[in-house]
Amino acid sequence: MGVITVGIVGGTGYTGVELLRLLLRHPNVQVSVLTSRTENGRRVDDMFPSLRGHTDLQYSDLNIDELKKCDVVFFATPHGVAMNHAAELLASNTKVIDLAADFRLQNLAQFEKWYGMPHACPEILKDSVYGLSELNRENIKQANVIGNPGCYPTTVQLGLAPLFKNSDALIKPESIIIDAKSGVSGAGRKASLEMSYSENADNFKAYSVGGHRHHPEIVEALENISGQKGVFDYIVFVPHLVPMIRGMLSTIYVDLTDAGDAADLQALYEQFYADEAFVDVMPVNSSPETRSVRGANQLRIALYKPQPKKLVVLSVQDNLVKGAAGQAVQNMNLMFGLTETSGLEGIGLLP
Amino acid sequence: MGVITVGIVGGTGYTGVELLRLLLRHPNVQVSVLTSRTENGRRVDDMFPSLRGHTDLQYSDLNIDELKKCDVVFFATPHGVAMNHAAELLASNTKVIDLAADFRLQNLAQFEKWYGMPHACPEILKDSVYGLSELNRENIKQANVIGNPGCYPTTVQLGLAPLFKNSDALIKPESIIIDAKSGVSGAGRKASLEMSYSENADNFKAYSVGGHRHHPEIVEALENISGQKGVFDYIVFVPHLVPMIRGMLSTIYVDLTDAGDAADLQALYEQFYADEAFVDVMPVNSSPETRSVRGANQLRIALYKPQPKKLVVLSVQDNLVKGAAGQAVQNMNLMFGLTETSGLEGIGLLP
C-alpha cells in the first residue's frame, strides 16, 4: 500500500497536536491538510514549537474539497463538527475518524440529551463503528466512519471487558462504581478560568458528580460488551480532577457473584489480553501509575480483592494517547490494513 | 487560666512544624520544650525558615523531666513513642496528645497486627480518649490522654456520622466504599525515594490497596459512632496519592436503605453540624476543593445522590490541619477549657 494521506480538522487543540506528534513520525502516513478556524496561514510549529524541525505544515481554513483528497480525515474538534462533513467525505471514499462524540452513541435520544443538539446524520451513525480497538477490531477493519471512544469510557471498558467473557455471570452489573481521576489536559486547550494554573495546581476535587457525558457512553458500551441491556443504568460514575497534565486512572469497584469470587480473575484477564500490544495486565499487587503510560499508547490494569466478593480494578492510561489520539491512530492502522502498532511503539516518558 | 506550657516531642516533621505554626500564634500557649533525636541544640527556625522572627526555640534531646514541667505534651512522632512516656507524664499531671497511632485503637490485637509491636501501656490506653473533637467532645474535655485521629479516618467519620444519628437505619453499613485521595505531605518529612519529587509530580496512583493502617481505625470508629459492632468489617478503603502537598478528599459511596432514600439528608447534615465551627456542610451541588481548606482547621462536606438509593459523600480537609495538628490543638483547647476555636481561626490560603 502506498502512503496514506491524512487530513486533520481542528489542529490547534491538544488532541490535534498529539495526532501530529504521532502521525508525523508514522512510517506510512503523510499529513497533507491541517485546518483551524482561527489560524489560517500560520505554521503549526509556530503555535507548537515542539514540532519545529519536524514539519512545514500550515493551518488552512476547512476546505471540504481539500479534505476529500485525503484517504482519511481525523476530526479533533468539539462534538457537532464531524457529523456535518461525514457524508460528503464518505462520498469521496474518504474515511472519517471522529475524536469527539458524534459517532459514539447509537442512542439518538441520549446524544441529544447530553450534547444539546439533534444528530445531523443518523443513517451514517448507524453504519459507523465504535472505535474501542481491542474489543471491536473486526468491525473497525471494515469501517468507514469511526467514533473514537471517550477517555473515561476506554478505561472502564478495557477494565471490565474480561469479566463478561465468561459463561457464568461473574459480577453484579448494578454494583459498578467508577471513581475516575483525570489530568487537566482532558479539558482541552482553551482560555478558561476553571482550567487555569492557579485554580488547579496543588488542588483536588470531584466534578460533574451530578452527571457527566461519558456516563451514557459507558452504559451503552457495557451493554454491547456484555450483551445485557438495562442492567448498567444505575452504575455510579464520579470523575475527579488531578493536578497533573496527562494521565487518567479509574478505580472501579464491583461486587462479585459466587462464581466471580471463585474464579481466577488474574488469569482470566491475562488470557483475555495475552495478544494485545496496548493492554497490559500487571502482576498481582501492582500499582499502575499514570506516569508509566505518559505519552504511550498503553493501558495498564491491576486487580485487587480487598474484601470477599469485592473486586477493585485499577485502569490507567494517558488520556491524550490511548484515551484519544493514540487509539485513533490504532484505529486508522486497522482500517487501512497496516500493522496495528505502527507509529505507536514509543515508550512512555518516565520520569 | 494562666498560660498553658506546651512540649512538643518530635519537632522536625511536618506535623511538628504545623503544630508550631499554630501554637506560636495561639493566645493562651507558650511552647517551652521542643525535642528532636537528631537536631539537639539547633534553632528550629534554622531548619524551618518560615518560623524566623516568630520564635527563638531550640531543639533539645527528649528529657522527660523537662517535659513533666509542661501542662501538655504533643507527640508528633512515629507510633511507638508516646506510649512509652505517657505514664511518667501523667504521674506529673502532664496531659498527653499523641498525633500518632498509640492511642487510636482500643483493640490491642489490631494495634499489634497493624503496627508491629505490642502496646506498652494497655491500662492507659483504656482510659485514653479518641480525639475526634466534634464526635467526642465531652470525653475529650475530661481526658488526660488523647489519641488524635488519623487523617483519613477523620474525613470518613465526619463524612458519615450524621447518618447514624437517626432512629431509622439510613444506610447499609456493609456497602461503604471509601475512595480516598491524599497529598504527599501525609507521608511525612523524610528521605524516601518513593516520596521524591520526580516520582510523584505529574503522576497519580493508588497505594496500599491490599490494606492500610487506617482501615481498622475507621472500622472501630464507625462502630463507636453507630453503636453497631461487626457490620463495618467489610468496608472497602482504597487510598490514592495526589501530586499536591496538602489536602485530602474522600469520596465515600454508600447504599441507602428505603428510609435513607426518603430522608432529607442535606437537612440532616446541616442540622447535625449547625453549631460546629470546623465542619462545613456545603450547599447542594457544591464541589469541595482541597484548596478551600489549605492551612485551615476545616472540613467541608457535600452530598450527592447520583442514582436512587446511592449516596456519595465528598469530604475534604487539609491533612496536616484538621487531619493532624489543627485537630490536636482543637483537642487541647477542649481539654483546658479554652475557647474551642482559639488559635485556629486562620482562613485558608486560596489560591
Place this chain on the structure above:
Amino acid sequence: MGVITVGIVGGTGYTGVELLRLLLRHPNVQVSVLTSRTENGRRVDDMFPSLRGHTDLQYSDLNIDELKKCDVVFFATPHGVAMNHAAELLASNTKVIDLAADFRLQNLAQFEKWYGMPHACPEILKDSVYGLSELNRENIKQANVIGNPGCYPTTVQLGLAPLFKNSDALIKPESIIIDAKSGVSGAGRKASLEMSYSENADNFKAYSVGGHRHHPEIVEALENISGQKGVFDYIVFVPHLVPMIRGMLSTIYVDLTDAGDAADLQALYEQFYADEAFVDVMPVNSSPETRSVRGANQLRIALYKPQPKKLVVLSVQDNLVKGAAGQAVQNMNLMFGLTETSGLEGIGLLP
C-alpha cells in the same frame, strides 16, 4: 481609634480575595463594601469557599456613595480604575490604596507609554505616595493616596536599598541585572489560555524579555532611593514564569566598586533592616525559598559574593502578600496609626 471601615473595589481577583483573607481577621477593621462588575448580589464565599464561615459579605456594583462612607478604599482592579475615582473619594476624606499601577509612576510619559492611556488625575498623582512601606514610612503615614508597589519592584528595592545608604558608592548602578522568577498567580485570576494549567505545569520559560511594565517602576524607584538620576536606565530585567501558584524570587547581579568589595555588606544589610518586622536578612550561606514566605507578609534576603566584586542578592516574597495585598494592609496600618504588624502576623505555610 474606632473600627476602620474598608471598601474593596474589585473583589474577584487574587489580590482581592487575599485582601479579604487578611482584613477579615484584622482586629481593627470592618470590610463594609466589596464591589464587582460581574458578581453583584453574589456572596463572596460562594465564589471563594475558603471564606465560608468568616463573612456574609456580598458583592455589589461599584457605588461611589457607598465607597465614600468608608475610611479607606482598596482598588484591587486593573490599572485605570483607581485614578478615575480617587478625586471623589478624597473629597469625602476617604483614603485610597491602589494595588494597580495608577499611582506608582510619577513620570507621566512613562505611565502613558507602558499602560496605554493618559493619566486621569496628574495633580492627585503628584500628592500620592509610593507605598514601599519600609523605605517610605514617614510619607505613607501622612498620605491620602497610596500607589502600592508592583511585586517585582518590591523585591528589587528591598533587595538593593541598603547599598545606597552609604557615604561611598558601593555598586555600579549600570551593571544591575535582575533575573526574576514568579509564580503564576501574579498574572491574576482570569480566563486565559496562556495561564492555563496544561500550558504552565511542568514547564519553565522567560517572558516579556523585550520589556516589562515593572521596568520603569524599578528605575524610578531606584532613582528615588539612591538620589541618582539617569544611571538606572540600562538595567536589565528578565522575568520568568515558575510552575507554582505563589512566590517570587529575584536573583540580582551587581558589580561592586572597590568600596563595595571592601565593605561588610552582610552587616550593612542586617543593620539596615534590624528593626523591620517584615524584612529578614538571612545568615550567610542561606538559600531563601519562596515557600518560607508562603502566605506571609515577609521578604527574605540573602547575599553572596561568588566572584570578586560581584554581588548576588537573592530576594524572595509571596507575590500576593508582601508583593501586593499584605503590603497594602501594612500601608493602611501606617496611614491610620495602627500597629504596623496588625493583621499581618500570620506564619507562612510550610510545607
Place this chain on the structure above:
Amino acid sequence: MGVITVGIVGGTGYTGVELLRLLLRHPNVQVSVLTSRTENGRRVDDMFPSLRGHTDLQYSDLNIDELKKCDVVFFATPHGVAMNHAAELLASNTKVIDLAADFRLQNLAQFEKWYGMPHACPEILKDSVYGLSELNRENIKQANVIGNPGCYPTTVQLGLAPLFKNSDALIKPESIIIDAKSGVSGAGRKASLEMSYSENADNFKAYSVGGHRHHPEIVEALENISGQKGVFDYIVFVPHLVPMIRGMLSTIYVDLTDAGDAADLQALYEQFYADEAFVDVMPVNSSPETRSVRGANQLRIALYKPQPKKLVVLSVQDNLVKGAAGQAVQNMNLMFGLTETSGLEGIGLLP
C-alpha cells in the same frame, strides 16, 4: 555494520532508564547488559513499568567480562565509576561513554578539587574526548572514551559558541553571568529529603550559589571553544531549582563589544547551527519553553538585546535527553558511523 551491542552500567537511575527508553527503540542497537549494585536478578520493567512490553532485560551485577563483550558501555553512574573500568574495557576494544564527570575535565587539579578524589586514569583521560556533539564532532568520531557533558554546561556552550566563531571579539568574556534553572530530575533518583515532593513542589530557590561542580567544566569548555585561556575564570553561575520534573533553561547575560553590538547575531547563530538537527535557533522574539523539548534530543535558543551592548541568550533543553542520555546516544551514533539522528527523532511531549 551489524547490530551494536551495548552495556549500561548503573541502570536504576534516571539517566539509565532514559538511555533504555532511547536505546530499546534504536534501530541499530541491542542492549545486552544492564548492571545494578542493588537489583541483581530483577527485571528492569519491574522497577520501571513504563518499559513493560519493550524488554525482558534483567539487572546483573557488574561483571567486567560481560561488559567487555559489548561494543560500547555507557556509565550512568555517579562519578568515580567509569574511570576504574575504562582501561580494561578499552583493552577489549569496547568503547566507553561516561555520563558522569570522570572524563569531562582535563584539569586534574580541578577534578580532584570538585569531585573529591584523585583521577584513576589520567592517561586515558588525556586521550578521551569531550562529547559536546555539535562542537566536537570530528574528534568524537575517532574517540574511544567520551566524557558526556554536564547538563548545565551543554546549555551554556551551545548558547555561546557562535559568539566565538568570528574574527572579531564580540563579547567581553569576563562579563558572562549564567542564571540557570533546572527541573528536579537533574538531582537523580535517590532517597533524599532535599529532593522530596513536599520540599520542592510549589517552591523555588537558588542552590549551590557559593560554587557548583559545573562551573569548572563551563570554564574549561569555553576556553576550548574560544581558544582563550584565563578569561572565563570569573564568570558567575547561579543554578536554581524549578518545581518540574524535566527541563532546563539557562538565561545567559553577556556584555557585547562594539563589534558584537554591530553584528547581526541572529543571523550569526542561524548560520552557525544551520545544519544541526538538534540545535534550534528560534525566530526573533521567541520564548523557548522547556516543554517544547520535553523528551526530545533538542536544544532551543533565542536571543534578545534588552539594552544596548547587552545580549541575553535563552537556552533550553531536556536535562535528561540533550543534557544527558540523548547526547550520549548522539555521541554513540557518531562513534560508530551511524546516522547522527538515529534513535533520536522522537518529538517532544507537549502538553
